[in-house]
Amino acid sequence: MVDLSAERLRALEDHEEIRNLIASYGPLADSGDAAAVAALWTEDGVYAVDGFPEACGRAAIAALIEGPVHRDLMARGCAHVLGVPVVALQGDRATAQCHSVVLAKGNKGWEPVRVAANRWELVRTAQGWRVTRRDNALLDGREEARALLAR
Amino acid sequence: MVDLSAERLRALEDHEEIRNLIASYGPLADSGDAAAVAALWTEDGVYAVDGFPEACGRAAIAALIEGPVHRDLMARGCAHVLGVPVVALQGDRATAQCHSVVLAKGNKGWEPVRVAANRWELVRTAQGWRVTRRDNALLDGREEARALLAR
């Protein structure tokens, strides 16, 4: 007999862990913790962020947080706010979709400097859920960004 | 003996499913999937969105997504960002409350063009949780909008 309760319990824990993983991105990025941001991904994970070369692997992802664009945002004051993710579990794999809004402080207060669509691919590892790929595209009218949010 | 664990497990699953349902609205709306947006509601569900005639039934809800106001927002680039919902379960019924922020791209970048209060009424159906009514009111100082967020 399959213990359905155990499967249901694990599915709930998976949802909770994945939501927590994605929610961690903003606070870790805004506190400048490049190593912790990179560790959200697998060793060979990919972060394809609109306007930057595709970052492949943890060193490249950490470099985005250590780089001049992100450091300038932090010096101005910034918030990388991610929306509530829509998560679809498939066993040891999962996908998630959400908006992201980067607010940065300027002379006249905070402004949304990036508003983007995000699609995440995740995998269960021995150390817990990790991101294998995150695609990010600015919602500026292009079909490419809308496609990341499609079911 | 009532199996309390089973009830607790189901309540957690209900919370997860309702959160996912509400979180789906933004990505589905911003990808222009009118049929999928409408299917978040029951067949005779109501979406009372501030500034528009009350949409009753899935065809009317889909028409909002297919309509000129929404299509113009999509062409400019837009994000319908919903806040974390506060969910109250009552058996096969539930209510939820959250903010919604619509960011749209203009000549000078993205701007919050709508900031609203939302109250959702939901029902458990044979196909899962569905929205029976969503009330939306702009937070522009009117008591009507604040009332949607009251306990």
Added chain:
Amino acid sequence: MVDLSAERLRALEDHEEIRNLIASYGPLADSGDAAAVAALWTEDGVYAVDGFPEACGRAAIAALIEGPVHRDLMARGCAHVLGVPVVALQGDRATAQCHSVVLAKGNKGWEPVRVAANRWELVRTAQGWRVTRRDNALLDGREEARALLAR
């Protein structure tokens, strides 16, 4: 034998309850329910909100919601939008971290008038989870705010 399922079920319920508690802040604040906002904290809970004297105890926290700054925001139209919290449970204690964005209506539409980092300390009480301390600091480039989001 320890019933691991019971512990896992309770941990999931704790996460759900804490997320709901934090998500309640915005709707309760924006509907002007000072008593309900204060009741999210323990009797002697602290709300250290950037730019205001530290509020110690429920009466002081309620006074922030009843005070002229918050009442003016409500009259203009405002949304206190909190991000998805990153929650860390340690038995009967927990911490959570999230962004908060206050949008207020002005002559030219809504603007983000406060963008802040938040760190919450929570405790399990006989009445459920309550906040013992919330630290809030504006993300305006100061290290103090970034530190609230650090792991």
